[in-house]
Amino acid sequence: MVALSELIPPEAIRLDVAAPDWRAAVRAAGDLLVANGTSTDAYTDEIIQNVVDNGPYIVIAPGFAFAHARPSPAVRRTGMSWVRLAEPVEFGHDANDPVDLVVALAAQDSAAHTDAMAALARLLADPEQHDRLQSAATPAALHALLRSHDGVEEPAAAPEPASAAPDAGRTGTEQHKILTVCGNGVGTSLFLKNTLEQVLGRWGWDRQVSVEATDTISAKGKASEAVAILTSREIARTLGDVGIPVKVVQDFTSTDEVDHVLRDTYDV
Numbered sequence: 001m002v003a004l005s006e007l008i009p010p011e012a013i014r015l016d017v018a019a020p021d022w023r024a025a026v027r028a029a030g031d032l033l034v035a036n037g038t039s040t041d042a043y044t045d046e047i048i049q050n051v052v053d054n055g056p057y058i059v060i061a062p063g064f065a066f067a068h069a070r071p072s073p074a075v076r077r078t079g080m081s082w083v084r085l086a087e088p089v090e091f092g093h094d095a096n097d098p099v100d101l102v103v104a105l106a107a108q109d110s111a112a113h114t115d116a117m118a119a120l121a122r123l124l125a126d127p128e129q130h131d132r133l134q135s136a137a138t139p140a141a142l143h144a145l146l147r148s149h150d151g152v153e154e155p156a157a158a159p160e161p162a163s164a165a166p167d168a169g170r171t172g173t174e175q176h177k178i179l180t181v182c183g184n185g186v187g188t189s190l191f192l193k194n195t196l197e198q199v200l201g202r203w204g205w206d207r208q209v210s211v212e213a214t215d216t217i218s219a220k221g222k223a224s225e226a227v228a229i230l231t232s233r234e235i236a237r238t239l240g241d242v243g244i245p246v247k248v249v250q251d252f253t254s255t256d257e258v259d260h261v262l263r264d265t266y267d268v
Contacts, residue, residue, distance in 0.1 A: 002078070004116040004123075005147035008103075012036050012081040013139035019083075022056075022091045022099070023048055026067050029083040029104035038079035039106040046072060047104065051091070054183045055234035059093040060191055060252035064124060068105040068187035070215075075106045080116075082142065084134070094233065095250040101134075107186045117187075118194040119149055125195070125253040166208050166266060176209045178265075181219040181231040181239065189213035191252040192230055199259050228265045230258070 012032045019025040030044025046069035051058060059065045081104045088098035103120070123129045129145070136142035166176050180196060182189035193213040200206045214222060216238050219229060223242040231239070233248045247261045262268070 003150035004119040007080045007116050010139045010143040015084045016086040017083050018086045025102050029081045029102045032081035033106050040074045043074035056091040056093040057232040057234035059091045059096040060188045062096045063100050065099045065102045070184040078107045080105050117190040121191050121194045121253050177226040179226045179229045180213045195258045
């Protein structure tokens with residue numbers, strides 16, 4: 001698997017960028033992808049259109065937008081960029097605005113960057129590490145912080161003793177399945193998948209409950225296989241009634257919030 005520091009090289013990092021609005025902020029992150037040969041300008045247009053079509057669901061944590069669109073011919077290779085804004089901008093998100101960090105992803109598929117997403121989610125969820133990233137003086141200093149966490153996994157925690165694990169799945173032999181859903185299935189849904197899997201691991205439920213990241217179209221077809229969907233408020237509106245509970249998560253990096261949502265899902 002590709003490490004986070006490989007997907008975000010120093011040349012793909014810009015700090016204290018001036019942007020008058022969310023479109024300009026996304027454009028700045030997209031321009032870095034283009035400059036590094038990761039994608040074309042057409043992909044940046046697709047990211048912006050993704051927000052226009054689906055709302056600001058890419059704002060997945062307070063102050064943080066994870067800008068991406070579907071894999072397309074405009075993506076030349078999988079890569080990311082990092083833009084820290086000089087002044088925060090509004091994306092229109094009810095809970096997580098304003099945004100001062102935009103990380104853009106161009107992905108050919110979801111396989112190559114899963115571990116990198118997990119590493120980034122852990123970094124941003126850790127207040128101390130988040131502060132270090134926000135105060136890094138140069139792209140080289142920020143990249144060194146990213147590199148120091150390549151391959152670093154969160155220490156295992158003792159399982160939650162609150163309740164017994166759920167019974168086997170609907171067939172009696174399969175695991176329960178929970179879907180994490182975003183507009184494209186390769187970006188924000190992977191963030192939420194990682195956070196949910198951390199919570200399941202802490203509870204000791206990771207063998208009984210599997211998690212699948214997917215897109216809105218696929219989620220409607222897969223809903224009958226799952227016990228619940230976890231997603232953003234914007235994507236929940238797009239999904240509508242799919243026959244199973246759709247749970248809204250505001251901060252995709254917060255294990256505390258996901259813990260609460262999981263307890264509500266299973267009435268724990």
